[in-house]
Amino acid sequence: MTIEKSKVDGLVPGTTDHLVDGAPPKISNAPSARFTSAAANYIDERTSISAVVKEFGRKIFPDHWSFMLGEVALYSFVVIILTGTFLTFFFQASMAPTVYDGSFVPLKGVEMSSAMSSTLNISFEIRGGLLVRQIHHWAALLFIASIGLHMLRIYFTGAFRKPRELNWVIGFVLFILALGEGFTGYSLPDDLLSGNGLRIIDGMVKGFPFVGTWISYLLFGGEFPGEQIVGRLYTLHILLLPAIIVALIALHLVFVVVHKHTQYAGPGKTNDNVIGYPVLPVYAAKAGGFFFIVFGIIALIASFFTINPIWNYGPYDPSPVSAGTQPDWYIGFADGALRLMPPGLEFVLWDHTYSFNILIPVGVLGLFILTVLIYPFIEGWVTGDKREHHILDRPRNAPTRTAIGAAGVTFYAALWSAASSDILATHFQLSIESVIHAIQALVILGPIIAYFVAKRVCLALQKKDREMALHGFESGRIVRLPGGEYIEVHQDVDEYERWKLVSFHEYKPLMVRPNARGKITAPQRLRAGMSKWFFEDRIAPVTRADLEHQKQLH
Amino acid sequence: MARTSRKANRRHPLATVVLIAIGLAFTGGGYALFSSTATADSNVAASQATVEEGSKLFAANCATCHGMNLEGSAAGPNLLGVGAASVDFQVGTGRMPLAMQGPQAMQKPPQFTEEQTAALAAYVASLSPGPAVPTDSQIADTGDATNGGELFRINCAMCHNVAGAGGALTEGKFAPELTGVDSKYVYEAMLSGPQNMPVFNDHNITPEDKRDIITYLKYLQNNPSPGGFELGNLGPVAEGLFIWIFGIGAVVALTVWLTAKSN
Numbered sequence: 001m002t003i004e005k006s007k008v009d010g011l012v013p014g015t016t017d018h019l020v021d022g023a024p025p026k027i028s029n030a031p032s033a034r035f036t037s038a039a040a041n042y043i044d045e046r047t048s049i050s051a052v053v054k055e056f057g058r059k060i061f062p063d064h065w066s067f068m069l070g071e072v073a074l075y076s077f078v079v080i081i082l083t084g085t086f087l088t089f090f091f092q093a094s095m096a097p098t099v100y101d102g103s104f105v106p107l108k109g110v111e112m113s114s115a116m117s118s119t120l121n122i123s124f125e126i127r128g129g130l131l132v133r134q135i136h137h138w139a140a141l142l143f144i145a146s147i148g149l150h151m152l153r154i155y156f157t158g159a160f161r162k163p164r165e166l167n168w169v170i171g172f173v174l175f176i177l178a179l180g181e182g183f184t185g186y187s188l189p190d191d192l193l194s195g196n197g198l199r200i201i202d203g204m205v206k207g208f209p210f211v212g213t214w215i216s217y218l219l220f221g222g223e224f225p226g227e228q229i230v231g232r233l234y235t236l237h238i239l240l241l242p243a244i245i246v247a248l249i250a251l252h253l254v255f256v257v258v259h260k261h262t263q264y265a266g267p268g269k270t271n272d273n274v275i276g277y278p279v280l281p282v283y284a285a286k287a288g289g290f291f292f293i294v295f296g297i298i299a300l301i302a303s304f305f306t307i308n309p310i311w312n313y314g315p316y317d318p319s320p321v322s323a324g325t326q327p328d329w330y331i332g333f334a335d336g337a338l339r340l341m342p343p344g345l346e347f348v349l350w351d352h353t354y355s356f357n358i359l360i361p362v363g364v365l366g367l368f369i370l371t372v373l374i375y376p377f378i379e380g381w382v383t384g385d386k387r388e389h390h391i392l393d394r395p396r397n398a399p400t401r402t403a404i405g406a407a408g409v410t411f412y413a414a415l416w417s418a419a420s421s422d423i424l425a426t427h428f429q430l431s432i433e434s435v436i437h438a439i440q441a442l443v444i445l446g447p448i449i450a451y452f453v454a455k456r457v458c459l460a461l462q463k464k465d466r467e468m469a470l471h472g473f474e475s476g477r478i479v480r481l482p483g484g485e486y487i488e489v490h491q492d493v494d495e496y497e498r499w500k501l502v503s504f505h506e507y508k509p510l511m512v513r514p515n516a517r518g519k520i521t522a523p524q525r526l527r528a529g530m531s532k533w534f535f536e537d538r539i540a541p542v543t544r545a546d547l548e549h550q551k552q553l554h
Numbered sequence: 555m556a557r558t559s560r561k562a563n564r565r566h567p568l569a570t571v572v573l574i575a576i577g578l579a580f581t582g583g584g585y586a587l588f589s590s591t592a593t594a595d596s597n598v599a600a601s602q603a604t605v606e607e608g609s610k611l612f613a614a615n616c617a618t619c620h621g622m623n624l625e626g627s628a629a630g631p632n633l634l635g636v637g638a639a640s641v642d643f644q645v646g647t648g649r650m651p652l653a654m655q656g657p658q659a660m661q662k663p664p665q666f667t668e669e670q671t672a673a674l675a676a677y678v679a680s681l682s683p684g685p686a687v688p689t690d691s692q693i694a695d696t697g698d699a700t701n702g703g704e705l706f707r708i709n710c711a712m713c714h715n716v717a718g719a720g721g722a723l724t725e726g727k728f729a730p731e732l733t734g735v736d737s738k739y740v741y742e743a744m745l746s747g748p749q750n751m752p753v754f755n756d757h758n759i760t761p762e763d764k765r766d767i768i769t770y771l772k773y774l775q776n777n778p779s780p781g782g783f784e785l786g787n788l789g790p791v792a793e794g795l796f797i798w799i800f801g802i803g804a805v806v807a808l809t810v811w812l813t814a815k816s817n
Contacts, residue, residue: 065809072805106699106773124780134781141797142805149802192707192716193789286812293812297804306781307793312717312774314707322711322789323721323729329794420791422722431657431726 057280062263066153071287072146074249075294076139083136084238090126092118093234095190095227104311112190112315115230119189119310134302140182141307142298144330147175155375155405158393159262162386165376167255172373174248177241179330184237186308186328190230193308195316196325198229200335207358225318262392265503267496271390326419336418337361340440372408382530383507396465397504397541399458400534406454407447414442455537462539468493469501469542470550502542507535601676608677611670615651624681629655637684638675640746643739645671649748657726658749685745685755692761693737695772702770705763709754717787718771723750733775733787737768 044050061067094114100107102117103124122129151171154160160168183201187194202224206212221228260274269275277283313322327335338361345356371378379401395402417424418439425432472492480486493501510531514520613622619630626632633640644650645666649659666674675687707716715721718732727750732740744764747753759767778784785792 063813065806065813068809068812069806072809106703106770109700110704130781138797138801141793142801145797145802146805149806192711290808290812293808294805297801297808301797301801304782305796306779306784308790309717309779309781309784309787311780312787314703314716317707320707320711322707322716323713324715324719324789324791326790328790329797332790332794423788423791425722425726426720426728429726432722432724434726 053280056257057278057284059257059279059283060274060276061261061279061283062274062276064264066157067261068290069146069150069153071290072294073143073150075291076143076146076298077245077249078291079139079295079298080136080143081242083132083139084242086132087122087129087136088238090118090122090129091115091188091234093188093231095225095230100315107311107314110315113230115188115190116310116315119191123311131302134305134307135298137185137307138302138305139298140185141329142294144175144178144182147171147178148330151175152405152409156395156402157262157264158389158398158401160376160379161389162380163259163388164255164262165380167252167259168376169373170248170252170255174245174252176369177245177248181237181241181245182328182330184233184241186331187233188230188237189308189310190316191310192313192316192320192322193310193325195225195318196321197327197331198225199318200327200338204338204358204362207355207362209352209354225316260390262390264392265394265500267499269391271388274390324422326423329416332419333412333415334361334365336415336421336439337365339421340415340418340436340443342440368408368411379534381527382534384510384527384531385507391503393504394500396458396461399455399462399537402458403451403455407451410446410450411443414439414446418443459537459539465501466539466542469498470546504541506538506540507531508538509535604673604676605680607670608673608675608680611666611674612677615665616674619652624678633678634682635684636678636746638679638687639685639742640748641675641678642671642687643742643746643748645674647739658728661730685742688738688741688745688761692765693741693768694765695737695769697762697766697769699766699770699773701763702766702768702773705759706767706770709759710767713751715787715789717774717784719787732771735771737772740768740771 092114096114097111098114098117100110100112100117100120102108102120104120107120119133122133124130154168154171183197187198202216202220205216205219208215216224219229219232220226221232261276263269263274263276266275277286326332338358341357341361343357345360347354347356393401395405418436421432421435421439424430425435472490475489475491477489478486479489510528512520512524512528515524612620616630619627620633621627621630624633644659646664646668648662648664651665652659653662664671678684679686706718710718713721713723713729714732715729720731721729723729729751741764743751744754744759744767745756754764785796
């Protein structure tokens with residue numbers, strides 16, 4: 001504000017006198033207010049920040065619970081950074097052998113790496129160390145879980161459509177990096193569990209023909225486990241990965257501001273506006289408060305529930321593998337894929353071992369991840385839609401997309417559950433073979449069933465919406481007409497309600513058209529085929545004409 | 555002088571007590587000596603009456619599958635040489651008699667009293683020698699927990715889990731949870747290798763090592779996790795389930811609350 005004044009001070013005589021005097025503008029008489037305005041003025045005159053505050057403070061965010069899931073991820077990440085910094089003060093990322101001499105009796109005198117011994121010291125000797133360790137680990141689990149949920153919200157509401165395709169890619173890369181952060185962190189304490197996890201990674205790397213063994217030796221600095229890996233993972237865990245994540249989060253948020261937030265369809269909400277609360281004061285207060293709520297939930301969980309009791313696992317030793325050895329939940333899908341592979345897929349050809357029991361799961365998961373990464377571009381190509389979309393879809397109004405999503409979720413969930421096959425077997429008194437066979441079937445059949453069920457449910461819900469928009473809802477009032485006929489009186493939905501039911505876009509299958517040279521190319525056929533697959537079964541939204549027509553009938 | 559002579563003639567007030575104590579010590583000690591030499595002599599001579607009772611119980615409850623002379627049948631294994639330890643474990647934990655044929659014998663409330671179990675054990679041991687029920691000193695939790703922990707991780711954890719939470723085996727079999735299991739049964743299980751468990755005989759894991767393992771297990775049992783509730787000691791699966799149900803559940807509930815329209 002004042003910067004504008006000083007720019008025009010020559011033209012506005014009224015303002016020049018305090019500027020000449022050097023006295024602050026008289027806004028309030030209270031000393032604190034005078035100090036605040038003076039300080040604000042001081043900063044603003046040197047940084048021109050008022051323009052940013054003005055712009056950003058008036059930024060509007062729509063209100064819906066599902067829009068806050070990304071915030072949960074952000075806040076858990078802040079918690080992770082805070083607690084992680086504390087942990088770096090005491091953790092020694094070294095595999096040099098040492099003899100434990102701390103206060104945990106059953107490990108006294110055991111030889112272990114400095115990494116393990118310092119993690120035990122964080123847990124038992126450093127004041128508050130165990131709590132911080134547990135907050136760090138629980139926050140990591142929540143971080144990735146909330147990213148997953150956030151991603152599902154974006155997917156099922158179609159928020160990844162133009163102009164937000166790149167932000168979807170950034171977000172998904174963040175998810176993969178978060179998995180990397182999680183896995184490197186899990187491996188740092190050098191306890192039995194983390195060592196076994198690394199051994200699986202080592203096995204996967206070695207499963208690649210020709211180069212696998214070389215890469216493994218390079219990674220571990222010699223034969224597994226070597227004395228290098230913890231130090232290397234530590235560098236990734238506290239330096240490289242967090243730096244990339246912070247940069248990408250910043251970019252992700254810049255895009256949110258640039259694109260403006262999406263909103264659900266509703267009266268007065270259009271593709272060109274955003275209806276909600278401004279950042280200042282409402283949203284900033286809510287978001288700030290929400291940070292402490294998330295931190296509070298994590299701190300409560302961490303105070304009451306043990307996570308990763310490394311003192312039970314003991315130091316890493318390549319010979320023992322504990323029953324119930326699992327990765328943290330977010331790596332579970334990969335572990336499950338390995339568990340589900342049928343035996344007999346490994347063979348030797350010309351002195352080289354081909355481990356298809358490893359290559360197939362790695363390939364399938366790679367393909368799955370790639371498909372999710374580029375999905376916005378696939379859908380954009382199929383619909384041929386180049387318009388910007390700022391109004392979110394209700395999942396039922398995009399039946400094929402929702403069905404594909406349901407199939408993907410089922411596929412992921414089946415792999416994920418396979419990672420706990422042994423626990424399912426013991427706790428439900430099943431044989432582990434039947435659990436594995438059931439999940440093998442589920443991985444293949446589950447997505448297909450989920451696809452058709454989800455698609456039909458979406459279409460049925462759309463039909464119901466159309467019915468509601470045209471004929472209103474059943475009021476439950478039965479009326480007998482003079483002629484003896486009974487009818488149930490339908491009551492029209494109100495206009496606000498109807499808006500939600502009718503405002504969506506109808507896509508139709510694309511026609512195959514010859515290009516300029518009069519040829520129908522293969523990509524065009526493919527595109528037409530996919531478009532047919534997406535939009536052949538569809539329910540048309542109720543139009544104004546439909547409504548008028550319906551009115552005349554009554 | 556007079557005082558001492560008078561004292562010499564009088565019995566001390568506690569003399570009777572001392573005399574009785576000495577008498578009891580002699581008879582009791584003598585009896586103990588006799589009975590211990592009797593057991594050391596041979597399991598058969600333990601008590602003919604006990605063996606006799608065990609024989610009857612065996613014929614009525616076990617012989618259908620294990621045969622009248624412990625020779626076994628298609629339905630149950632040969633019991634020659636399994637020893638008292640095995641009988642005490644199987645019957646004392648309720649695994650035997652079987653409720654039904656299945657992948658493995660399930661634990662249930664024991665069907666026999668301690669005396670009856672001891673009688674069965676004495677009977678089985680009387681027909682052919684085998685590992686005996688451990689003494690109290692063998693299962694005392696006064697060993698070296700560190701050594702026990704290392705041995706446990708190397709020998710036991712792959713089936714029973716590092717924290718003794720149990721784990722799955724093939725074809726519906728499983729390694730049971732070890733928390734709350736009586737030290738005697740842990741020792742007997744190592745000695746006799748019940749169900750699918752391998753035998754850890756005294757050459758493999760010495761009695762001292764067995765005591766160390768028991769000490770470690772008791773340490774875990776008596777010292778709850780410093781980090782709070784243990785979630786069944788099931789590791790990352792339980793942790794993941796917890797964060798998805800309670801962590802995400804709480805967070806979503808609060809987002810709904812934060813964005814709720816005020817009425």
